[in-house]
Structure formats: structure tokens, C-alpha cells
Amino acid sequence: MIALTLILLLSPLIGTLLLLLCQNSSKDLTILISNISILIAFLLSLFILYLFYSSNPGPISANFLTFADTKLFSLHFGIYIDSLALIMSSVVTSVSLLVHYYSISYMKDDTSFNRFFIYTNFFTFSMLLIVFANNFLQLFIGWELVGLSSYLLIGFWIKKESAIKANYKAFLVNRVGDIGLLLGLCLILLSYNTTDYNQIFQIKNSINIDSVSIFGFTFNALSAICLLLFIGAMAKSAQVPLQFWLPDSMEGPTPISALIHAATMVTAGIYMVARLSPLYELTDGVLIFILYVGSITAFFLGLVALVQNDIKRIIAYSTISQLGYMTAALGASLYSLAMFHLITHAFFKALLFLCAGSIIIKCHHEQDIRKIGGLRKYMPITYLAFMYASLSLIGFPITSGFYSKESIIDAIGYFGHTIPYLMLLLSIFTTTLYTSKIFFKVFFGESTLPKEEQNENPSNENDRQMLLPLFILTAPSVFLGLFIYDPLMIGILFQNSLAANELMMSFYNGYVINSFKFFLHSFTTINFLILLIGLIFSYLYYYKKAFSINVPHFIRTTLTKEYGFESLSSYLIPKVQNIFTKYLWRKIDISTIDNGLINNTSSFINNLSSKMKKLQTGFIYHYSLIIISALILLLILMRITH
């Protein structure tokens, strides 16, 4: 099993290397290599998952490459196999496979076709590195490598200015979080002398350091570590206030948005916290913080989506909001629910993005939904797929999204976290609104396609290669929830990988009973009411245009500006950075130190020299005077001293 996992892990990497080697070969070879390598990974993850559940050996950890092995510390690369990792890897590889397949067609006209697959393959590898990491160092390395791939992919179109700016921003914001993660990692190494999960899970609290003082606040070491690690997760999973890179990252190719910025990379933070749930359970205060961060993100960033007009940006804000749900679930110790939502979200959000990709291709890279309309006729398959994905997103009963999201909201309510509960409830409404907004605007109304294209046969709306993934993804988006809900809730699915199972059990036994009952019950809850109101409202507002709402300008601006984060990130910080750094350079480095200290000293000596040179007048009488004076001086000195 270890060997298989190793192959699974390395297969995308080998794909990357092969692609690198045959850079100038044909597209077919590229397609073959990249897709096969991911396919192998996917099949292997399914197979290993099967093996794992059939033999049930418990978590397996193995090292296979030494990073460092000294007296002071020993660090390795290794794999950690348990149900959590395997499920995550299945999700990652499946979405990745579909996106790869989809991209063949999506990217077919691009000059850097090969480069695209190098990046995506590399990304898949990095993501799997995180998933299978058996220690924090490897986690961190994978973490940064996905950041790198994300950076490269956002800026995939190297000639596009906005893309270049966006990937720069994305990388830097992620780096802010990485500071937290790195500090957490360092603290772990310092306090445990190892970064191995297994060893740390075993010793947990018995560590070298008692407490850490962070800017005057004293934490116990474990809390400090977890808090710092969570800061890393906040950046990667786009939680307030480090969320603003994600919408900009939509500058990359759409399949990438589906793969990285919806399904996989952004959930790495969630995965990490879930992975470390045994540690988080032992902290005090950190979880509450996480809960609030999650719910605030879920609510407030959902609102921002309402005022956006770019189809991809709306979905991006929706992603942030959904990630907020997951984070909130983590904060409430509902790790498996968070993971559950992660999985369902991966599928339906990938689906949404891929649909958006199809639409964008169809509309010749037009992304503004105000300029797109009436596509239902021309893209029937996409229309259907989009509809199912949207239903899943808004949590319409029986869809996958319903099970994961409703459970989170209900569970948070069930465990009495009132304020987060209210915020999450309200965001159901906003979710419904913005989802419907896209849906109605894009697929209904006047067609905006050029005349000659309107006459085309609707059945060949796009390449088949692009449609197939839509089909495939629709299935888990709609039905996955129903199938895995029960095993998940009673703890079969994740076995002992996640902590606080008893909490889940109490919720399940006390509230859910079973999946079907939960489905029925949901119609009686306030959640459903809000959902319905939202649907009706948006139907009237977006489709029938029955009424218009005058949102106060102030609120609209606030939302458009993303509560000021927008101006902060794209105007204020670069401006300040430019001015401030230039000031430092010119005033302190050049004027003060270099000119002031160094060059002034030398010019002082130089001036001294040219001034003193005038003493050498060239006149004999001056010379003799100097000599005699010196003699007299010596005489007087001697007379005084002796």
C-alpha cells in the first residue's frame, strides 16, 4: 500500500518531468502524458481507498526521503495514509482528472499548451504532497508549492497585465499566511524536536516549551502553534481578512479556477485543520476564533458577490463564502462536516466553474454577465449542468450541497453558537440571490451571441471534450451527499482520522437520525424558508424584473470595494510600498548612510587635504619659519615636561 501510494504521489510529478523534457513535441503527446499520469493517480487513489477500507489497517506512516538527519533534529519526507488522506486524494485526483480532460479542449488554441499541463500536473503533485504529508515540513513544502503553481497558473497568460498583477498579489497574500504557518512549523520543531504527525499526536501536550508570548499575549505553546498554523490556513482558504487575493486570481484560465481556486488548493487550509484536529481539540480559544472567522467570511463575502458582475468573480466570492462555512464548521469542532462540505463543494464548484468556462468560450471570452444572455437555447447541456450545480450550491434539499451545508448550519445552531448560526442562516439568502443572478442573467433573456452563431445547431454547443466532464461532475454534485452522509456522520468514513467524533455522534443521534429523515426534516426548518424566499425574490427580481431596489450608494460602494480591501490591496498597499520604500532607499540608504556617513567622511578628508595643502606655500621663509617653530615647540614641550 505504501508503494502504491508512492506511485500515486509521484505519478503527476513524473508526468511533469516528462512534459518538461518533451516541451517541443506534439500536443497529442502532451495530452497523453498529462492525462495518463493523473488518471493513474486517480485510479490508484480509488484502489488504495478500496484496499484501505477492506483491510482497515489504521493510519500508516512511512518515511522515504531524508531531508535532514542530525543530532539536533531529523526531518523526512514521507507518506501518511489514512482515510482522510485517501478521500481527499480521491477528490483531488478526480477533479484534477476532469479538469485536465476539460482543458484539452479549452486550451487547444493556446500557444503555451504544453506549459499549461506542466503547471497543472505539478499542481496536482504538490496538492497530493500536502494530502499525504506525514509531517509538518512536508505539509509546508507542499503548501508553498501549490502556492507556486497557483502563482504560475494565475499568471499563465504572461502577456496579460492584469493576470501578472493578480498572481503577484495572490502569492504575496498567501505569503502573509505562510508566515504564520512557518512560525507554527518552527515552533513545532522547537518544541517537539520533530515535525512528524504520528509522534506529535502521541505526545501532544508534553512539549519543551511552556508558553509563548506573542506581542504581549501569552499563549500555551500548543495554542500558539495552532493559532499560527490557522493563520496559514486563513490565507490559503481565503478567510477574512486575507481573502482578497482569490477574486483576482480569476485572471487565470477558467479550468484552473475550477481546479485550484475552487476545488482543491483553497481547501488545503480546511484539510490541514482537519488533519490536525487532535491538536486543535486541545487548544483553548483558538477554535472560537476559527468559528467566528469562518462565519464572518461566509456572511460578509457572500454579500460582496451580490454586486459583482463578472461571472467568475461571483463564483469566486461564493467560494470564499462556502469556505467560510467549512471554517465555521471546523471552529465548532465539526471536522467531518467541514470535510464533507469540502468534498461536495469541490464537485459542485468545479462544475460551476467548468460551466462558466464553457460559457466564456462560447461568448468569446466575455465574462460580464450583463453582456451575456439567453444562452439556454444554445447551450442546453451546460444549462442543465449549471442548474444542478447551482441547486447544490444553494443547498436545495437532496442535493449534495444540501446535506453538507444544512448539516453545518444546523449543527452550529444545535450546539448553541448563536451569532455564527445567524450569520450562516442569513448567508443562505445571499447565496440564493447571487446564484440565481448568474443563472437567470446568463441563460435567460435576450441572446447576446452574434447573429451568425445564433443559427448554429444547438447540439454541438461546444467540444464534446468540454461537455463530458460536465456530465460526470453533475453526478457527485447532486447525489454524493445522499450516499455518504450516513457513513460520514456515524464516523465510518473518516474512522479515527478526525477528532471529536463523539460530538458528531451526539448531533447525529439527537438531530439528524438518518439522511432521509434529515431531508424530510429540512422542509420544516427556517433554512428552507429562507431559501424559498430567496428563490422567489430572485425569480421576480432577476427574471421577471418585477421591481427594482435602490441599494443605498454607500452600501453598494462598500460592497463593490469589498469593504475597502479592494482599494487596500490594489491601491493603498502598492502606493505606500512604492513611496515608503523609495523614501527609505533615497533618504536613509543613500542620503544618510552612504552620502552622509561614508562619502562625507571621504570628502571631509579630501577637503582637509586640499585645505592643508595650502600650508605648503613654496616660500623658503615660510618653510624655515615652520621648521624653527617646530623646534621651539619641541623645546618648550621638553621644558614643560622635564
Next chain:
Amino acid sequence: MLELFYIPEVILSIGVLLVIIIDLYLQKHKYISFFLIQLLLIIASLYALTEVPQQNYSSYEFSEFTSSIKFILLLGAIIIFQYTYQHLNYLNSLKIEYFTISILGLVGTMVMISAYSLLMLYLGIELLSLALYALIGFNKHSGLSSEAAIKYYVLGAMSSGILLFGISLIYGFTGSINYFDIADQIRNINSTSVQYLGIIFGLIFITASLCFKFGAAPFHIWVPDIYQGSLISTTILLSTLPKIGVFIVFLKLYFIPFMALEYVWSDILIFIGIASIIIGSIFALTQENIKRLLAYSAISNIGFIILAMALVSNDGLHASLYYTIVYSFTALASFGVVTHITSNSHGIEDISDLAGLSKTHPYFAILILITMLSSAGIPPLIGFHAKLMVIQALINNSYILISIIVVLMTVVSAYYYLRVIKTVYFEDRENLISTYTSSNILLSINVILLLGLGIFPFILFDTTSFLVDLLTVISI
């Protein structure tokens, strides 16, 4: 008395008379006279190396130490004469009298070195000085040359007067002019007595005069003008041989007759040394004329020598001797290179005349590079070891602050050496109308030794430590 005829001074004096006469009959063939002179020097140097007369003359010292120094001196003279000959020959102003006068000056230096009485010392110094007056003014058609000569003459005569005044005081208060007797007298005089003060006064007068001859600040004032005004071959002579002579005079005077007054002169000399280093370094910074630059560099080097000597310790003594030899060697090389480069059929004057040399004459450029870096005290060249020894001696004697000043001044002085290198290597000349002589083996050896002895400093080191051992034998 017969063996006295074999001492180099006598050989040189008699030989030079012969050459003067022979030269009269060799109107066109100057090289023969020059060859004779070189031969004379070689013979003299060989005698300096081998013969040590057994018989001592009370006011004249014959010892292994003085013979060794004389040997070094004669060796230097041979090299200098070679450079000078080529230089003057190239400038079409070769006169054999130049060499005869130089040799008489050389004899004067040797007399200074061997002098064991103040009278002998005076005569030696005068013999040297008179030769130098003539040599400086030798370039009869140059206003600068005669200006320099007159300046040096007036100031030099004044310093002789000061020296004589000092000598008269010493004579009056100790009753003798013999070094040994003076030492005896001073040791026996009660330090509270009034005579003591008289001796100290005399000492200061003598110190001032010798510092003038040495070119140490604040009596250095003549040095740059005279270096600049005279022929460059004279400048080489001026910056090497007399310095060695005066240095030995310093050593002998302070460590034999005035040893008991060590606490007086050591302070004075430290002051003079520091002043020389500072003035030499700072004044040189903005010089444009290469001879002036080297003059200030000489002043600063003299400062090092005096400083090391002023420590009155064995390592200081050794350091100063080592430094003197290294300095002379470096000065020989640096001036030697300059003598070999001429631009527009007269010697180069300004640093900027050297611009672009590395492109046209890489050979000379490398020579200049090595000599300048050695002067700046950059390892692994020999100049570094010399400075190292001085600084080590300073630190060993707990003069930490002074050593810091000294090294800081070394940094300052590095700047002007670098300026020369910069001009040679990094600057291009607009109009390359310069003619240069071809390479020269002797010069190459001279320069390469700066590097070679830097890597194998123990060769010179052992020699000088041997000399210092000799010196301590005679002085104590």
C-alpha cells in the same frame, strides 16, 4: 693602517678620483665610465661583504653591522645607477659627473653609518648634503630644478646649523664628542642636575636636524618640493640611500649615546612618527604630481620607521630596520618604474600622464600595480609585512590607540595608491602620444621581489633579525 685601504669608502673615494680623470679622456664613450663606476661599486660592495678591518678607529666603527648596511646601500646604489643611466641616456642628458657626485654622497652616507663621533657624523652628513645639493640642481636648464636646489640648500644649511648648535651643547655638557664617552657621561649624570637639561636641549636640536634630513614631520616641509623639482633619478636617490643612512644614524645616536635619555626622545619620536604618518597620508590625497605623491608617501613611511624605533624595544627595532629596507626597496621599485616611463621625451610628471598605460604597456602597468599595492600595505606583498611588524610592535608595547590611528591612516593612504592604479588601469587616454622605454630585467626583478619576498618574507626577515642581533651586540 693598510687594511683600511680595503674598506669600501676608501675604494670608492680613490676610484671616483680615477674615474673623474679617466672620463676626461672619454668624451664620447660615456658608457665606459659608467661601466667603471658600476664596477667600482660592485668591488666596493664585495669588500663591504667580506672585509671587516680588525683595527678600530675611535671615531669610526667597523663592524659586521655597518658592513652589512653598507652592502645593502651599495646594492641599492648599483640598482639606482642602472635606472639613472638609462633614464638620463634616454633624455640625452647623461653626464658622468652625476655619478661621481653621487658616489661622493654615497661615501658620505657610509661615513654617517660608521660614524662613532659627532664630528664624524657631521662630516658624513655634510658630504651627503653637499652631494645632494648638487644633484638636485643638476638639471641646469630647469627652473624647477634650481629652485628646488636652492630651497634644499638654504633649509639644509639651516638644519646643519641647528645640528651644530645641538652638537655644541652636547659637547659642552658632556665634554666629549665620542658616542661611547657621551653615553658614559650621560649615564653618570644625576638626572636632577642642570647639565641634564643642557643635554636634553642638545638632543632636541640634533633630533630636529636629523628629522629634517629624514624628512619627518613637521620638518618634512622641504620634501615634496624637492622631490618634485629634481630629476626623477635624483628623487630615487634622495628617497632611498640617505634615508637608510639617516636611519642608521638615528639608531646609533639614540641607542648608544642617548640611550639613557630614552624616556625623553621616545616621546618626541612617537609624536614625530604619528605626525609624519598623518601628514604624509592626508597631504598626499589630493596631489596630482606623481613625484609629490611619492614624496608624501615617503613621509608617511618615514613616520612608520620612526614610530617603530621610538618603542625602544627589540621588536620595534627589528620592525624599523625591516621597514626601512622594505621601504627602500619599494621606493626603488616605484620610482624605478617611473624612471622607465617617459612621455614626450621628458619624464612623466602628473599621475594623469599614466592614463591608459595598461592598454599600451601592460608590463609597466603590472609593475606599477605591484609597487603601489605593496606601498599601500596590501598582503601578500612585502609592504604588508613591514606594516604588520610595526603594528605588532606597537601593540606589543601597548600602544593600542596609536596603532589604531596608524591603521586608519593606512586606509587613507591606500586611497592615493589606488588612485594611481585607477589611472593606470581604469582610465583611457585621449591622445596617446607617449613613448615608453622597453622592459628592463633589473626592474622586473626588483618588482617581482616585492611579491616574492611578500610570499616568502622569512628570507628578508631572517636577514634583518640577524642584523638586529648584531646591533644589540654593539649597543649594549
Next chain:
Amino acid sequence: MIPISYYLILSTIIFTLSVAGIFLNRKNILVLLMSLELMFLSVNFNLITLGNYLGDLTGQVFVFFVLTVVAAESAIGLALLIVLFRNKKTIDVDDLSELKG
């Protein structure tokens, strides 16, 4: 009887006069040379007087040599002066400042 100090004071005065002569003189170099002669004269006074004080002939011997040397020195000095005059057509002290800085 003449006290020894009289002679010494006399020589000192002449010595300082000659020194003053050197650095006060703005006219021609000849006078500088004469001042130097005076200086040596004063030193000779010193030497002879102190020799007498010590009852020692060395002082006078010294003076003998000083006289010899100074004679030769004057010869060279005057020769230089002539060369200078030929080059510059002047022997003014004030005109001797081409070398400076």
C-alpha cells in the same frame, strides 16, 4: 676675565639673528646665504667657548672642520645661485614658489 656665559649669550643672539634673517628676508637669496654664514659663525663661537670651558681642543678642531665644510658649502650655494639666476633671471625669494602645494 670674561665670563663664559657672555660668549654663549653672544653666540645665541647671533644664532637667532641669523634664523630671523632667514625667515624675515624677502629680498634676495644672497642675503639668506649670508645669514647662514652668520649662523655657522655663532655655532663656532659656541664650540670654541665650550672647548675652552672644558679645557679641550676638540671644540677648536670642530670649528676648523666647520669652517672647511662651510667654505665648500658656500661655493656650491653660490653655484646654485648662479644657475638659478640663469634660469629665472631673478634671485628674489618671493619668486621662488613654483613648487608648492
Next chain:
Amino acid sequence: MNTELITFFIFSFLLIVTSVKVITSSNPVLSAIYLVFSFFLSAVLWLLLGAEFLSIILILVYVGAVMVLFLFVVMMLDINIAKKSAAYIKYLPVGIGVFVIFNVLIIFFFISTFENINYNAINSINVISESNTENLGYVLFTDYIVEFEIAGLILLLGILSAIVLTYRKNPNNKYQNPTEQIDVEKKDRLKIIKGLKE
């Protein structure tokens, strides 16, 4: 007050006066004359000290040779008589200051150091005889023979230098060079010039 002392005072006073004149006269010829006077006066003072030989030498060598040389040069160089410049006045206080300080320093030092200030300066020294000249000669050719030789070298150097420095060939002089005349060869005499071809 004895005659010696009176003589000393008169002559030393005159010596100081002539010395001052030497350095202040505006005419170098006058300076030279005053210097000659100074030498004479000094010679007398040296006689008082019992240094007969030296005082004679001073007059013979100095007045007779050196000072004549000086005057010769003065005549030769055709020097203008300069006026006292403003700079002279400006530097006079400095000069006087240095003069005074120096004097005070040394005179006070002499007075304070010599325990026996009143020691009689007039003292004849006997080595082999009463005669100063004889004594001096004896010492010179025995104890100081090497120095004497070196003094000879110095004189030689003085001659050599003076000649080298001042000697110049007059280009207008016509003189024969026998060596060249003998060395001459055929080709030096006859120069074949190629004519221009028509």
C-alpha cells in the same frame, strides 16, 4: 673691569650691530661688507678666547676667499636693490616674536644651566706646546686624521659640484676636437646626394 672685558663688550656690541645690518640691509653689497666686518670682529673675539689659528683662518679663508666670492657673485648677477615690501612689515612681528622667544629660551637656559657662569672663557689649552697652532696641527694630524681626509673629500665635492653646476659650453666658441678629427672616415667626408631625375 679689565681690558679684556671692555674689548669683549665693544667687539661683541659691534658684532651684533653688523649682524643686524647684514640681515636688514637692502643692498646685498652692503650686507656682504657688513658680513666681512662681522668676521673681522669675530676673529678678534676668537683671539680673546685664545684660538689664534682659527681667527687667522677666519680672516684668510672667509674674508679672503668666501666673502670675495660672495661679492663676485653679487657683481655678476646684476641684482636690483629691492625695497622693503609690505609683506616684510607684516612678517616682522612674527619674526621678532620668534626671535625673542628663541633668545629668551636659550639664554635663560644657559644662565640657569651653567653652575659656573663666571668661569673664565679665556683659557689656553696645552696639548704639546703653548702654541695654539701647533697644538691644533698636532691633534688634527693624529686624532682627527680620518676626519681630515673626509674634509678633503668635501672640498673635492665642492669643487666638482661648483664646476658642474656653473660650467656651460658657449655654443659660439670654436674649438677643435682632435678625437673627432682622427676618427673621421671616408663616408663622413663625402656625402652622395641623389639628384632629382628629370
Next chain:
Amino acid sequence: MLDYPILSILIWLPILVGLILVASNDIGKSLSTVITLLTTLIILIISVKLFQSYDYSLGNLQFVERFVWISGLNIFYYLAVDGISVSLVLLTSFINFLIAIYASSEDYNNKSSYLGYFLILEGLLMGTFSAFDSILFYIFFESLLIPLFLIIGIWGGENRKYATIKFFLYTFFGSVLMLISIIYLANLADSFAIEDFYYLTLSFEEEVLLLLAFLIGFGIKIPMWPVHTWLPDAHVEAPTSGSVILASVLLKVGGYGMIRFLLPITTEAGIYLSDYMIYLSLIAIIYISFVAFAQEDMKKLIAYSSVAHMGFVTMGIFLVFNLMGNNPTAAAIGLEGAMVQMISHGLISAALFFCIGIMYKHSHSRLIKDNFGVAQFMPIFSFMMVFFLMANSGLPGTSGFVGEFLVITSSLGSSFLFGFLAALSLILSASYSLKLGKNVLFGDNQKNSQGYLECKSNEKIVLGTLVIFVLYLGISPDVLFNLLDKSVSDIISSISIGKA
């Protein structure tokens, strides 16, 4: 142990060949290129041999060559290596080999001298890293200035005269103070051998003064804030290979010196002053990063980035003082981090300067604004440059990460604030590194007026080799740790000796 004087060969072979090349005065470009390539290759092989023969389980000084050099002064010709030296010797020979490869296609006037000076420099660097007599060390240390001075001055850019003189005097100033300290110590210890200095008992005041002198000497070389201002100038004016050797090896001399002299000799004073010195390092890391961001010249940017990265080295070194008493493990981690950072920075900065040199050849401008959209024309080059920029910003998986990681770990042992401030480098270094990439490599360059061409094969080899090594050390730095582990703990223990 080998039976031939391997260290002497390493030092003198390149110097001799270099001197011959310089003296031969342009013997032809191809011949001198071949000679240089061969020599550097031989040296590389010998140093690999050294590395293999080095027994790192022992950690003591090995391959000792010790002869009396100047007997009267007690100066020895004393060469040896420990793990720290071996790693730097390897780096030197490796980088020089790359320079030789890179220079093979370059065209300079008087190329044989150019290459000759590099060879001399290589030999002197070897000497610096293996001299264990302090005067010998100083001689090599100081001699380094000469060839570099000439390289920059002769083959440098517009403003080279100012830059070289500044560089020379700056470093000379620092080193003379060091010389005084060395002599002072030698005077006390009656020996110039470095290890004899470790056992001296010094008063606190003495230690403080010595510390300051050494700190100025090595701090200028490394360079530390605020004595770093010579570096940007020197880098900007230096020819590509000159910048490479300057950044990748010469700066390391400072760090090496600190480890050899500062740590074990001036321990008490170091402990007393460590906070201030760490703050200086932090200023270098943070402030200099800001300054780097403001740069308009690519070379200056990388030069400032070097200063910032060397801040980690000094921080790692000074943390030893801070942590020795209460957490020796963390102290050792810090020191190893500093060493790894030195090696890694040696590779990465070399690569970046090569990259800039290659771009400069096409655009003839080092200004960021004159280079634009390079990636379109030079995809492979751009790929590698992005890699190096990432490595420069401390991307895990590259060597750039390892050192910073260890230093930050160690600093957390001292105080969270130190760790946090140091970790800020993560974002700052990324911001300036990627800014460079963003502005230079990417974007749409329609004019192609600069005529960028994909780099030549030898340049590809150079950059590719560096990619491999940066990756290798990033993924499995174990080989370095093995080399350093024992030597580092030896130094830590010798510090304790000094303390006791």
C-alpha cells in the same frame, strides 16, 4: 587522509595558472578559455575529492599542513579544514567552474587576464577558507581585494572607478581593525594560530572592543547594515562574473570569519551585546528588503537582496550568543541555519546574477524598465529565472528555504518577536523578487526591440546546473548537515570553553 598536500594544491594551482594567464598578456581567447576551464575543473574535482575524504564523523581539523613560515613572529603556514571550510571550499570551486563555463562564450578585451584574475581569486578564496593561522587568514582575506578590484575596475561599468575605490577602501578599513585585534590576541596568546585564541581569558572590556573590531571587519565584508552601502555599487559596476563571485563567495568570507573569530573568542561580550546585533541583523532583513523593493536597477535589487539574506546569516550566528546559555540545541540550529543559508545564497545569488548578465547582453541595460516581456522570447531562461527568484524568496523545496527556516526556528527559541520579524522576510523577499519577475519577464513586449534570444547552451548548462543544485539542497540538505553537524557542535563547545 591523503598523502599529498591537497589544500596547498587547491590554493596554489589556480593562483599559479592565474598568474601565468595574467602575465602572458592575452594569449588568445580560446586558449585561455580552455586553460581556465581545465583548471577550474581540476580544482572542482580535487575539492570533491577533499569532500569525499573528509571524515565528518570526526569534525576536527583535517588535512592539516603546518610549517613555520616566519619563525621570528611565530607565524605558521597552517592550513586545515573542518566541515564549515569544506562546504565553502566546495562552493568556491563549484562557482568558479560555472564562471569558467559562463565566460567561455563571452568576449572581453584581454580575456586571458580576466580569467587569470578569477583564477587567482579562486585560489585566494580557498586559502581564506582553509587558513588556520590568523595572519595567514588575514593575508588571504585581504589579498582577495586585489583581483576583484581589478576585475571590477577594468571590466566594469560606467561608474566603476568610484565603485571600486569605495569597495576597496570600505573593506580595507574594516579589515585593518581586524588586523589590530588579531595582533592583540596573538600578543596575549603568544601564537597566531586561531585555535589558540579560543583559550584566552580576556577581560570584559577587551572582549567588547575586540568584538566591535571583528564585527566591523567582517560586518563590512558580509555586509551588515549599516555598512552595506559599498555592495550595491560594486555589484552594479562589476561584470557579470564579478558580481557572481562577489555575491556568492566573497560575502561568505565575512560570515566565515564571524564563525571562526567572533563566536569563540568574544563570547562574553557577544552574549552581552547579542540583542543589539540581532536587531542589526533584523534591520538588514526587513529594512534592506524594503530598500530592495525600491530599486530600479536589477543588479542593485539583487545586491540589496543579498544584504537581506546575509542578515539571516548574521542573525543565525548571533543567535548562538543569545541562546547558548538556555537552549544550546536552538543555538546549534541557528548556526547550521546560517551556514546553510550561506551556501544556498551562494548558489541562488550566483544564478540570479548570471540571469541578469544574460539579459544585459541583449538589452544593454540593467534597468528594470528597459527590460520587459522577456519570457516571450526566452522561455527556458525565464523559467529558470522564475525558479531562482522563487528560491530567492525562500520557496520550500529550494535551498533558499532551509537556511531561513532553521534560523527562524532558532530565533523563536530566543523570542517570538525575533522569529516574527525574521519571518516577515518571507513576504518581503517574495515581494521584491517577484516584482522583478513581474516587471521584467512578463508582460506583452510587442516591439522586441531589444532582440532577446534564447540563451546559449553554455549558459543553459550553468543555469541548469544551478537549478539542480538548488533543488537538491532544498529537498535533501542532509549532505550539508552531515558535513556541518560535528563542526558546528565543536564550535559551540569551544564557545563554552571560552566561557569557562
